[in-house]
Amino acid sequence: MPSRDVAVTGLGLVTPAGIGVESTWSTVLSGRSTTTLDPVLAGNPVQISCRVPGFDPAAHLGARRAHRLDPFVQYAIVATREALTDARLSPGEWESARVGVVLGCALGGTATFEKEHRSHLDHGPERVSPLVLPMHLSNMLSGQIGIEFGARGPNLVVSTACASATTAIGLARDLLLLDRCDVVITGGSEACLTPLVMAGFAQMGALSRRNHDPASASRPFDEDRDGFVGGEGAGILVLERTRDAAARRVPVRARVVGYGASADAHHMTASHPEGRGIRAALGSALADADAAPREIDHVNAHGTSTPMNDAIEAAALSSMLPHRPWVTSTKGVTGHLFGAAGGVEAALTILTMVHGEVPPTANLARLDPAVDLAVPQKATPAQVRLAVSTSVGFGGQNAALVLASG
Known part of the structure; x- marks a missing residue:
């Protein structure tokens, strides 16, 4: 093959x-x-x-x-x-x-x-x-x-x-x-x-x-999050x-080894409450990559900083990746770039692998007790060989990439 x-x-x-x-x-x-x-x-x-x-x-x-x-x-x-x-x-x-x-x-x-x-x-x-x-x-x-x-x-x-x-x-x-x-x-x-x-x-x-406090507004997975920043x-x-x-003979920054997509078929703006679509997209991406969940070292999550999205995505990730890889949302820094978000976040996931450092989730003061994820509050050295980047869209459209080090 x-x-x-x-x-x-x-x-x-x-x-x-x-x-x-x-x-x-x-x-x-x-x-x-x-x-x-x-x-x-x-x-x-x-x-x-x-x-x-x-x-x-x-x-x-x-x-x-x-x-x-x-x-x-x-x-x-x-x-x-x-x-x-x-x-x-x-x-x-x-x-x-x-x-x-x-x-x-x-x-x-x-x-x-x-x-x-x-x-x-x-x-x-x-x-x-x-x-x-x-x-x-x-x-x-x-x-x-x-x-x-x-x-x-x-x-x-x-x-x-x-x-x-x-x-x-x-x-x-x-x-x-x-x-x-x-x-x-x-x-x-x-x-x-x-x-x-x-x-x-x-x-x-x-x-x-x-x-009144713009710098603290985007706070993915934080207990006090109240919405995203555009x-x-x-x-x-x-x-x-x-x-x-x-x-x-050019350097390979990373490899795209898996891709999965799904539809919630549930609601025009809200994810399925059990995260069925997110789980399906991630499961398909892992299968496409022929990767076991335990092999994933890092996840760049969709993590918008909305109460509902973060909770649903966190539950899906913790159930599918129970070994607790480092999970971060870079939207705490950049805000939510809508249709561009997945491109920027895939690039940042690759840079995480290249530099061996997981970015922090900005403004994470108190992790939501309902979020059972390992979310770094500061830049954290880590060897990342296999990583996931997830995205979720209105209409219940979900997509996930599995990225491998070059």
Whole structure:
């Protein structure tokens, strides 16, 4: 049987923790929250968020190019550049028809859509930009990456809500194993910290209300958690078949050895109370990796900081991984990046293996007594050979990856 694992040869990150892999990893490892008051959300019931710091679109992309792209695409282009450099791939030298793009995104260009909708209401249809749809549509995320880097293979965006990027990575792996591509750019990107979107989440009761204390608002698995904090950014991985990476003699950061997905078929926003879908996705990923539960050294959990999600996920993880591997949620630092979360968290899981250090869960002052997990409160040295990254989305969509050290 041919190997079912694929190599991760490149990583790129644009997150609230920093622009670039090194900056993001340093902040995540420090356990410093990036949540601040957000002037864009002034007047909303929740006025805090985790934004990418100091991002200058014109400096990264040129003024004309930046003007024609919504931030969710801008972030992805910058992260993809870093990932391709890391993978030692030059778009001018590859067989472009064999390079695929599979990215996750939940909401698309909401900033553009809200801006142009306001223009329509205030000034009429003649003032609406002809770019509103090309900038807003979710599929333009992968489309623009294909244009920017000359990738002419399969090109698609996956939308499974907050599981989108993890689903995308699983499908990207499938394309390689089916020999449809030789290289796939995957992960996810999101930039939906707009008044309308965040008002919607607030009205659902999903967001932390700690406007008075932003830095402590995102606190996964903590007894006093009261909701998530919205974030933005992109996490990009370059995948190749392991044998192709070996032939190119490039370093392999990690391997994607297992993928599982499931649907709760239960509720449009709440996970099944017994975590059936999370368990099914994780079980499928372990079986795909031919890995026993006891072999898992670390879990980067979905861990949103909502009372219900954290409790359900914790129960599922503790029942399936009773040997108590280190479990962390990096959303305490970055906030919840929605459709991009799985891409960023897969990259952070890989960095945990590379550096041999498990990041802390920020703001974890008192572990919820109902959470039977080993959750570090500070950066913890550990040898991580096999790790899991989990994601959960509205609609009951679940996805899990098993990642192995390179």
